[in-house]
Amino acid sequence: MTVQTSFPEEPSVREDAEVEAPAADSIRRMQELIRGMAVTQMIAAACEVGLPDAVAGDGTSLTSLSERLKVDADVLTRLARALSSHGIFEVEADGGIRHNEASRLLRTTTAGPSLHWAARFWAMPGIWRSWGALGHCVVTGEEAFSHVNDQDFFSYxxxxxxxxxxxxxxxxxxxxxxxxxxxxxxxxxxxxxxxDVGGGTGSLARAILERNPDAHAVVYDQASVISAGPGASGNDRLSTQEGSFFDEVPPGGDVYVLSWILHDWPDEKAESILRNCRKAMDAGARLVVVDRVLQEAPQECDPLDLVLDLQMLVLHGGRERTLDDFERLLKAAGFSAPQVLSARPEFSVIQARAV
Incomplete structure (x- = not known):
């Protein structure tokens, strides 16, 4: 069977058009962007075999590391050299390797923030396949994850x-x-x-209770998530409840929290979650939403924000939102206009009241 492959038509070029040849650095930059997938896999592979944690503070031989990690010495050396060319690790001609500022971020034992698990997650098979189907999203407007993995993200x-x-x-x-x-x-x-609606293992609820010794908290999430966490043992002010926020939300709260929940879902499902929260709330009760808040103009956004906006689309059919987007959703579900309590590069905390 012959497969027909279509390509965009070649644009017509005017002979008299004054078009400057692209600068060499522009070409190089575009080449690096196109090959970004290779760098992602290089970093993930190094983390998977344990290279960042194995490198000693004063330097190590890649040959000795290959024996300790039980990997191929030649390929480990080539991988380390390639990473060093991108500013990750310092590798000498004689095969010595030592950490630099970038490579230290990939250790699981680092005292500061670790990006080890981020590197592993973004290269996981299910995630990798999904980003490979971004074109499906562009054509259909649908998420990619279910399309290539035959089930939704959370079921997978x-x-x-x-x-x-x-x-x-x-x-x-x-x-x-x-x-x-x-x-x-x-x-x-x-x-x-x-x-705490969709509160996972209860880390946020515990942090809230630590700062408010006379408050009480309920962590509400699916049974599989609740059972995987530490539960409410040892804290008589914390309880757990199993359920789905698409069905109902526990009533009787004074403050309802949706932390990194709404961006997972398209508008109609996000509104459904909000409506279920509103049904459970008395007038005047507060809703707190934690999510990224995008700027209207893309040039005012952190590029990572816009990549993560597409990540939400690819994995869930969701999206990151502007403050106007949040106001529209909240108003439709019966809430006041949002008030920004805190705005950080990674996330914002916004509050609205049930009206």
Missing amino acids: MNGSPEEEALYQRYMASGYPGRYAAIADVLTVAPGERVI
């Missing part, structure tokens, strides 16, 4: 223990100090009840 993770473990490590390490930063800007009165 539930059935893939190794990738699920990497995903959870990535989520836990994504923004060091984020739970404390969120809890620091929330005002919770004595006796108030906080419902």
Whole structure:
């Protein structure tokens, strides 16, 4: 069978058009962008075999490292040399390797933020296949993950223990100090009840309770997520409840929190979550949303924000949103206009009231 492949028509070129030849650095930059997928896999492979953690502080021989890591010495050396050309590790001609500022970020044992799990997550098979189908999103407007993995993201993770473990490590390490930063800007009165909707293993709820010794909190999430966490043992002010925010949300809270929830979903599903929250809330109760807030003009956005906007599309059919987008969703679900409590490069904390 012959497969017909279509290509865009060649644009017509006017002979008299004054077009400058592209500068060499522009060509080189575009080549680097095109080959970015190779660099992603190089970094992930180094992390997968344990290279960042194995390199000693004062330098190590790649030959001795290959024996310790039980990998091919020649390929490890070639990988390390390629990474060093991108500013990751310092590699000498004699095969010595030592850390630099960039490579230290890939250690799991680093005292500061670690990007080890981010590197592993972005190169996982399920994620890699999905980004390979970005064209499907462009043509159809649909997510790519289900298209190439035959099930949605969360169902896939539930059935893939190794990738699920990497995903959870990535989520836990994504923004060091984020739970404390969120809890620091929330005002919770004595006796108030906080419902952390989709609260995962309860890290944010615990941070909120640490700062508010007279408050109570409920972590609400799916049974599989609740069972994987530490539960509420040892804290009589914290409880857990199993369920889906697409069905209902526990009533009786004074503060409802949606932390990194809405960006996973397209507008109609995000609105459904918000409406279920509103049904559970009395008038005047507060809703706190933690998510990235995009600027309207792309040149005012951090490029990472816009990459992550596409990541939400590719994996879930979701999106990052502007403040106007949030206001529109909140108003449709029965909330006041949002108030920005905190704006950081990685995320913003916004608050609205049930009206």
